[in-house]
Amino acid sequence: MRIGVIDTPVVVLVDALKSAKPLLVWVNGGLMAVFFLMVGLVLKREFWGGDLAELNKIILPALGVIGDMVVPVLAFCKSGISFHGVGLDHVLHGVPLGIALGLFVGKQVGVFGFCWLGVKLKFTSCQKISPGCPCMA
Secondary structure: OOOOHHHOEEEEEEOOEEEEEEHHHHHHHHHHHHHHHHHHHHHHHHHHHOOOOOHHHHHHHHHHHHHHHHHHHHHHHHOOOOOOOOOHHHHOOHHHHHHHHHHHHHHHHHHHHHHHHHHHOOOOOHHHHOOOOOOOO
16 A cells, blocks of 8 residues: 555644544645635626626626536436435545536536637637627637
8 A cells, every 4th residue: 555645644633623634635625725716806806897897798607607507417317317315425426526527617618728729829719709708818
């Protein structure tokens, strides 16, 4: 059995609360916290003074985000899979979690990435991809 730095147990003790987890878990949790903090700060900037400051400019992106979350869930439910006896430990297993992340995160990153790459390689322009919207590429 291989034990490295990443498997080093790290204990956080605050009064009666004790949490002992491997370093990998603490690093992953910290990186996710920083990621979502940055997402929140960017959204705040956009809502308060950016492109999403006006209600009529929020509607289309909001519908796109809702559609990207609802359509995969409906497709998964329509597949006829029974969820009887499925607990949180089953859902957070590697394979189902990977599928969920692929549907909810991978699709959005892929679409944005290919649009950005197309603009950078001059295959298309921002106005052809999203007419009337400012381009960040």
